[in-house]
Amino acid sequence: MIQRFDRDDRRILTFPAVHPCEGISPGTLLDSLISLSRSICNFQYKFFASQRKNARESIRQIGILLMLFEEIRDHGSKISDSVILCLSELHLTFQKILFLLEDCSREGGKLWVLMKSHFITSQFRVLIRAIATALDILPLKSLDVSCEIKELVSLVAKQSQKAKVEIDPDDEDCLKRVILILNQFENRFKPEPSIIMKVLDYLEIKDWIDCHKEVKFLDDEISLECSEGNERELPLLSSLVGFLSYCRGVLFEDSNNYGNIDQSEAKSSFEILTCLNPEDFRCPISLELMTDPVTVSTGQTYDRTSIQKWLKSGNLICPKTGEKLKSTELVPNSTLRRLIHQFCADNGISLAKSRKQNRDISRTIIPGSAAAAETIRFLAEFLACRLCFGTNEKKNKAAYEIRLLAKSNIYNRYCLINAGTIPPLLGLLSSSDPFMQENAISGLLKLSKHSSGKKEIMEHGGLKLILKVLKNGIKMEARQIAAATIFYLSSIQEYRKLMGETPEVIPALVELIKDGTTCGKKNAVVAIFGLLLYHRNHQKVLASGTVPALVDLLASSEKADLSADALAVLATLAETIEGSFAILQSSGLNLILNLFQTIQSRAAKEYCVSILASLSINGGVDVVAVLAKDSKLMPGLYSLLTEGTNHAGKKARSLIKILQTFAESSSSRLVKEVLPGQFVDVR
Numbered sequence: 001m002i003q004r005f006d007r008d009d010r011r012i013l014t015f016p017a018v019h020p021c022e023g024i025s026p027g028t029l030l031d032s033l034i035s036l037s038r039s040i041c042n043f044q045y046k047f048f049a050s051q052r053k054n055a056r057e058s059i060r061q062i063g064i065l066l067m068l069f070e071e072i073r074d075h076g077s078k079i080s081d082s083v084i085l086c087l088s089e090l091h092l093t094f095q096k097i098l099f100l101l102e103d104c105s106r107e108g109g110k111l112w113v114l115m116k117s118h119f120i121t122s123q124f125r126v127l128i129r130a131i132a133t134a135l136d137i138l139p140l141k142s143l144d145v146s147c148e149i150k151e152l153v154s155l156v157a158k159q160s161q162k163a164k165v166e167i168d169p170d171d172e173d174c175l176k177r178v179i180l181i182l183n184q185f186e187n188r189f190k191p192e193p194s195i196i197m198k199v200l201d202y203l204e205i206k207d208w209i210d211c212h213k214e215v216k217f218l219d220d221e222i223s224l225e226c227s228e229g230n231e232r233e234l235p236l237l238s239s240l241v242g243f244l245s246y247c248r249g250v251l252f253e254d255s256n257n258y259g260n261i262d263q264s265e266a267k268s269s270f271e272i273l274t275c276l277n278p279e280d281f282r283c284p285i286s287l288e289l290m291t292d293p294v295t296v297s298t299g300q301t302y303d304r305t306s307i308q309k310w311l312k313s314g315n316l317i318c319p320k321t322g323e324k325l326k327s328t329e330l331v332p333n334s335t336l337r338r339l340i341h342q343f344c345a346d347n348g349i350s351l352a353k354s355r356k357q358n359r360d361i362s363r364t365i366i367p368g369s370a371a372a373a374e375t376i377r378f379l380a381e382f383l384a385c386r387l388c389f390g391t392n393e394k395k396n397k398a399a400y401e402i403r404l405l406a407k408s409n410i411y412n413r414y415c416l417i418n419a420g421t422i423p424p425l426l427g428l429l430s431s432s433d434p435f436m437q438e439n440a441i442s443g444l445l446k447l448s449k450h451s452s453g454k455k456e457i458m459e460h461g462g463l464k465l466i467l468k469v470l471k472n473g474i475k476m477e478a479r480q481i482a483a484a485t486i487f488y489l490s491s492i493q494e495y496r497k498l499m500g501e502t503p504e505v506i507p508a509l510v511e512l513i514k515d516g517t518t519c520g521k522k523n524a525v526v527a528i529f530g531l532l533l534y535h536r537n538h539q540k541v542l543a544s545g546t547v548p549a550l551v552d553l554l555a556s557s558e559k560a561d562l563s564a565d566a567l568a569v570l571a572t573l574a575e576t577i578e579g580s581f582a583i584l585q586s587s588g589l590n591l592i593l594n595l596f597q598t599i600q601s602r603a604a605k606e607y608c609v610s611i612l613a614s615l616s617i618n619g620g621v622d623v624v625a626v627l628a629k630d631s632k633l634m635p636g637l638y639s640l641l642t643e644g645t646n647h648a649g650k651k652a653r654s655l656i657k658i659l660q661t662f663a664e665s666s667s668s669r670l671v672k673e674v675l676p677g678q679f680v681d682v683r
Contacts, residue, residue: 010099011224012103012106012109012112012221013103013116013119013120013123014099015095015096015099015100015123016099017092017093017095017096017099018092018095019088019091019092020032020088020091020092024088026078026079026083026084026087027073029084029087029088029091030069030072030073030079030087031073032091033069033087033090033091033094034066034069034070034073036091036094036095036098037062037063037065037066037069037094038066039098040058040059040062040094040097040098040101041059041062041063041066043055043059043101043105044056044059044063046101046105047105047204048104048105049104049110049113049114049202049203049204050104050110050113050114050117050168050171050174050203051104051113051117051120051121051124051168051171052168053168054120054121054124054165054168055101055104055105055124057128057163057165058097058100058101058124058127058128059101061128061131061156061159061160062094062097064152064153064155064156065090065131065153065156067149067152068143068145068149068152068153069087071145071146071149072143072144072145075144075145077143077144080139080142082137082138082139083138083139083142083143085137086134086135086137086138089130089133089134089137090131090134090135093127093130093131093134096123096127097127100120100123100124100127103120104120106217107213107217108213108214108216108217109214109217110203110204110205110214111178111203111205111214111218111240111244112217112218112221112237112240114171114174114175114178114203115175115178115236115240117167117168117171117172117175118167121165121166121167124165125165128160128163128165129160129161131156131160132157132160132161135153135156135157135160136157136161138153138157140153140154170202174198174199174202174203177195177198177199178199178243180195181195181196181199181243182239182240182243182371183371185239185242185243185246185371185374185375185378186239186369186370186371186374187374188374190378193250193251196247196251197251200247200251205247207252207255208248208252208255211244211247211248211252212248212404214244215241215244215245215248218237218240218241218244219241221233221237222234222237222238222241222368225237226363234368234369235368235369236369237368238367238368238369238371238372239368239369239371239372239375241368241372242367242369242371242372242373242374242375242376242379243371243375245375245376245379245405246375246376246378246379248401249379249382249383249398249401249405250378250379250382253386253394253397281340282491283302283303283306284300284302284319284320284451285302285303285306285307285310285319285365286303286305286306286365286410287410287449287450287451288303289340290302290303290337290340291303291340292304292305292332292337293332293333293337293340294307294330294331294332294333295330295331295332295333296318296325296328296329296330296331297318297325297326297327297329298318298320298321298323298325300318300319300320300321301333302319304330306365307319307330308330309363309365309366310365310366311328313366316328364408364409364410364411364412365410365411366411367411373411376405376411376412376415377415377419379401379405379415380405380412380415380416380418380419380421381419383398383401383402383416383419383421384416384419384420384421384424386398387399387421387424387425387428388424392431392433392436395424395428395436396428396433396435396436396439399425399428399436399439399440399442399443400439402416402421402425402439402443402446402447403439403442403443403446406443406446406447406449407446410450413446413447413449413450413453414450414452416447417447417450417452417453417456418452421443421447422444422447422453422456422457422460422462423456423460425440425443425444425447426440426444426457426460426461426462426465428440429441429444429465429466429468429469430465430468432474434474434475434478437469437473437474437475437478438473438474438475438477438478438481441466441469441473441478441481441482441485442481444457444462444466444485445481445484445485445488448485448488448489449488454488454489454491454492454495457485457489458489458495458498463489463495463498463499463502463505466482466485466486466489467482467502467504467505467508469481469482470482470483470486470505470508470509470512471504471508471511476516476517476520479512479516479520480512480516480517480519480520480523480524481523483509483512483516483520483523483524483526483527484523484526484527486499486505486509486527486530486531487523487526487527487530490527490530490531490533491530493533493534496530496531496533496534496537497534497536497537499531499537500531500534500536500537500540505531506528506531506537506540506541506544506546507544507545509524509527509528509544510524510528510544510545510546510549512524513525513528513546513549513550513553514549514552518562521553521562522562522565525550525553525562525565525566525569526565528541528546528569529565529568529569529572532569532572532573538572538573538576538578538579539578541573542573542578542579542582546569546573547570547573547579547582547583547586547588548582548586550566550569550570551570551583551586551587551588551591553566554566554567554588554591554592554595555591563595563599563601563604564601564603564604564607567592567595567604567607567608567611568603568607570583570588570592570607570611571607571610571611571614574610574611574614574615574618575614576618577618579614579618580614580615580617580618580619581618581619583611583615584615584619584623588611589615589619589623589626590626592608592611592612592615593608593612593626593627593630593633595608596608596609596612596633596636597632597633597636602643602644605636605640605644605648606640606644606645606647606648606651609637609640609644609648609651609652609655610647610648610651612627612655613651613652613654613655613658616655616658617654617658621662624658624659624662625662627655627659628659628662628663633659634656634659637652637655637656638652638656640652641653641656
């Protein structure tokens with residue numbers, strides 16, 4: 001059998017063709033070749049933004065050969081080995097032509113295909129020559145086909161040999177125009193809109209949607225290049241992303257035809273509760289978890305990937321202090337690395353996943369090219385101006401663009417913050433337009449991930465405005481994004497303290513836990529966890545009814561998506577006597593015990609043990625008596641000793657010791673001596 005020739009997962013401008021299997025039957029080979037030829041001929045109805053002449057000529061030639069293949073099949077005559085050899089070579093070539101045509105007509109890839117015009121033209125040249133070579137060995141006279149077909153095939157063979165496959169002059173002119181535009185941006189000069197529109201018109205990038213598809217395609221290409229460790233194309237790809245982002249935000253500003261952002265961006269603001277780390281665990285450059293911390297000559301610590309990119313770009317100063325580096329030597333910070341690894345292990349964070357995420361985001365600290373840097377600066381200034389002086393529609397559109405630009409690019413966030421977009425975005429939070437309010441709060445969420453963004457938001461009175469959206473947002477999406485913004489702001493201790501002192505913040509988060517969507521509940525739980533990192537907020541969290549809300553949440557059908565987050569908060573609260581009492585009074589003991597035995601998540605199971613250990617110590621003999629009656633508890637604890645993290649092992653050993661002491665005691669008096677403390681009725 002012949003192998004598949006269509007591969008949906010291949011990279012653009014790659015041609016993973018396969019040769020027909022040895023011993024393939026002539027009929028199977030011919031049927032596959034006919035199917036492949038028809039697929040190629042169908043491209044005559046597709047639009048080619050560039051390479052129109054080369055694509056059209058390839059399709060024309062294969063259309064003629066298709067008639068030959070069909071006539072051979074219809075006559076059913078025996079096919080010689082020499083014919084099979086020729087058909088096999090044509091099959092291999094046709095696969096590559098199909099791949100090439102798919103790429104040249106690919107939605108979202110118009111500009112990239114134009115920029116690769118010389119390479120693509122050379123590919124067409126090679127493949128058309130390959131057709132000529134295959135036809136040269138075809139014993140045409142021996143085939144039982146009509147004279148007309150033989151004449152047409154002979155003509156194709158001659159044309160393939162003599163064909164001058166060259167880049168289309170119009171493609172060349174457009175390519176040069178793009179290079180000119182990028183050079184103008186690089187030299188901090190805004191190109192004339194009319195020149196840019198000539199490029200967009202030629203490629204038929206007609207509106208905001210078309211432009212957005214191009215940006216998304218190029219972003220995906222950048223991610224693939226980075227994942228494969230190939231940075232050769234990154235400067236050009238980055239320049240094109242900046243150019244098209246500028247076009248999308250400025251030239252298509254008046255377009256009403258723009259799509260809705262996938263709401264998964266709000267839902268995936270953080271995947272697990274414990275992605276919030278102590279500030280010392282964050283890289284000052286990327287603001288993400290350090291997986292390989294190193295110290296520079298000024299004594300500051302950074303993630304190795306981030307500081308290497310910083311140094312590679314020619315910067316010889318310390319990013320945090322601004323001091324000149326005496327040397328570029330990077331000294332591993334082994335102590336901090338062990339602490340971070342332990343923190344990840346204790347909280348169920350995958351280091352491999354964190355490392356990949358850090359690479360993905362840290363590559364955007366510095367712009368991919370000088371042209372990309374200037375286009376984003378121009379665009380940020382334009383959007384800031386629109387937010388301040390535009391019509392309501394233009395303000396909404398500007399907020400939407402900021403939401404896109406700041407989603408996963410640190411440099412974009414930096415430019416947007418420096419351009420002064422945060423104060424007017426805060427002003428839009430009071431809008432009666434639900435879409436404008438949602439776009440504004442989402443933009444602020446993205447900018448709050450940058451240290452300067454947090455400061456700007458808080459210094460311009462943003463907490464009060466964000467709290468208003470959290471409590472009374474027009475759409476639930478706006479409320480849940482506001483909760484996520486609170487989470488990122490809480491990464492600064494000063495702001496955690498301030499939010500804890502603001503009476504309405506924690507109660508508003510608890511209300512979202514009660515009546516929000518799954519995403520809203522998750523964001524609210526995570527935000528509360530962030531606030532708990534300031535110890536004086538514990539009492540305020542308890543006083544706001546957080547524990548009953550979390551216990552109800554764990555008992556609900558939604559617990560699968562939220563259990564680890566809710567349990568992490570309860571584990572933190574249970575460390576105090578007041579927190580343990582609140583859990584017991586909310587009938588949480590049996591629920592936690594049941595979850596420990598049934599839940600699949602390793603992190604959630606370890607949080608359950610931590611809670612049970614705290615309840616035993618703070619709750620006294622009545623709690624231990626309930627636990628001792630459960631025959632399934634002890635085997636689960638022993639399992640954690642061998643399979644859990646160090647932290648989980650310590651908690652499990654502590655609880656095992658308490659249970660064993662209880663079992664050995666002959667009276668409640670002896671138990672009280674071993675377990676001093678207060679008691680509550682947990683029956």
